[in-house]
Amino acid sequence: MENGHGTVRQLHYLPAVGSAYGVEVLSFAALRSMDVHRRRTQPQRPDFHVFALVGSGTGTHEADFHNYRLQQGSTVWIRPGTVHRWSDIDACDGPLVLFRPGFLSGLTAPEATTPACWHLDRHRLSLALLAAEHLDREHRAAAQVPRLASPALLSHLLAALILRTLPDTTASTSPTGTGSRHTEVFRAYRAAVEEHFTHWHHVADYARTLGYDVRTLTRATRATTGTGAKAFLDQRILLEAKRLLAHTDQPVSNCARRLGFRDVSNFTTFFRRQANMPPVAWRVAYGTKGTDGTVATGGV
Structure with missing residues (x-):
């Protein structure tokens, strides 16, 4: 799969x-x-x-x-x-x-x-x-x-x-002017995040690749989504972490590596800060149940 x-x-x-x-x-x-x-x-x-x-x-x-x-x-x-x-x-x-x-x-x-x-x-x-x-x-x-x-x-x-x-x-979009510019910048940023979020965790990495400064990406992302560029990136990483924890039985350490974290402690700190609970607690609460009713709870 x-x-x-x-x-x-x-x-x-x-x-x-x-x-x-x-x-x-x-x-x-x-x-x-x-x-x-x-x-x-x-x-x-x-x-x-x-x-x-x-x-x-x-x-x-x-x-x-x-x-x-x-x-x-x-x-x-x-x-x-x-x-x-x-x-x-x-x-x-x-x-x-x-x-x-x-x-x-x-x-x-x-x-x-x-x-x-x-x-x-x-x-x-x-x-x-x-x-x-x-x-x-x-x-x-x-x-x-x-x-x-x-x-x-x-x-x-x-x-x-x-x-x-x-x-x-x-329901409304701005076809011209600043709104259009923000949409264009955000479109590029979102595509880059989707491609690289498993190994680029800093907005500066995307800014260098896309040819914008961090403030430009932040303004465009906030104008489009209501949140800043860093928060948008963190939420994308968090969502994939939740998916991996809930829908696979991979150890937490493997999930951390798949998402570009050098060690499981950094991943656990990130997840706890973003989700208000540790990864293992999320897995227990939301993990996909098997045919026997048990939850996948791969170890650390």
């Missing part, structure tokens, strides 16, 4: 026949029909985006150690690399949109700040479902009649759907 997550299923983007456009529209009903063995209820880590709307019904969903209650109007956005599971969607109905990283451009700020799940009121849900239906119809037309296919059109319709659903705090 990639990334050492022995109990987490790694999902790769594999479009259906005729859907090789970087996006695919399904539904909760279609997911259930394709998953007769209910593997959706087990931890999984997609390398693509999953965007879902609950048009009716209730259920539950878990994403990176947060549990969400699903109901009519619930909106779910799973980013690539998130460890999640559809705990219970037997009664949910509505569209699911799968799309590759990079298929949707120009929404860096909302991607970074929108939670994994939020709620739409009745009026916004109605408009969002219409937008999803439009995307679905164009997607099916592209699959059935290739000469009608337009990846650019599909990308624009996907962007329209997401903009229609974004929480008010993230």
Whole structure:
């Protein structure tokens, strides 16, 4: 299993026949029909985006150690690399949109700040479902009649759907001026963090590589996410540490080495400071249970 997550299923983007456009529209009903063995209820880590709307019904969903209650109007956005599971969607109905990283451009700020799940009121849900239906119809037309296919059109319709659903705090973006500059800088910083966070733990390392000073990265990150560049980096390292501890039985010392810490004591200090508990306590509290009900608790 990639990334050492022995109990987490790694999902790769594999479009259906005729859907090789970087996006695919399904539904909760279609997911259930394709998953007769209910593997959706087990931890999984997609390398693509999953965007879902609950048009009716209730259920539950878990994403990176947060549990969400699903109901009519619930909106779910799973980013690539998130460890999640559809705990219970037997009664949910509505569209699911799968799309590759990079298929949707120009929404860096909302991607970074929108939670994994939020709620739409009745009026916004109605408009969002219409937008999803439009995307679905164009997607099916592209699959059935290739000469009608337009990846650019599909990308624009996907962007329209997401903009229609974004929480008010993230619904606006600045296309020009300082906001645009901050978005550009943060986009580069976030990509570099994702590539190097397992061995670069100082913002100065990223500043040198990207050609910015630390203050520029800090201003751009704070303007985009509401937190500084160092805090953003630390939270990314912490999230991966939590995933490793909860979803593998690797010793804490191995987890520390995988994340670029020279010794386990430095890792333990970092984790305790960020999570308010030591790594072993986190593993006991959140570790994935095996078939016998035990929790993976690899030693130090």
